[in-house]
Amino acid sequence: MNYDILRDKWDQVQGELMKWWERLNDDDLQRIDGSSDELARLLQERYGYSQQEALFQIDEFLEKTEAKLHLLQQQR
Structure with missing residues (x-):
């Protein structure tokens, strides 16, 4: 997964x-x-995820969020 999305679109994804x-x-x-x-560290701390599960959850989040952001841009 491209984790740059999290950094580059931080204001939009918070x-x-x-x-x-x-x-x-x-x-x-x-x-x-x-x-x-x-x-990932915070997800492990707050939710008890393993590192692998935390990264999987982040991937899922970014995939769905990226699609949502892409749709919003197309509507403009």
């Missing part, structure tokens, strides 16, 4: 990220700041 993982808070978003590694 809200979606908090909807997807409700246990994350504003302080967590500041810690993540577009870093897939930090997001």
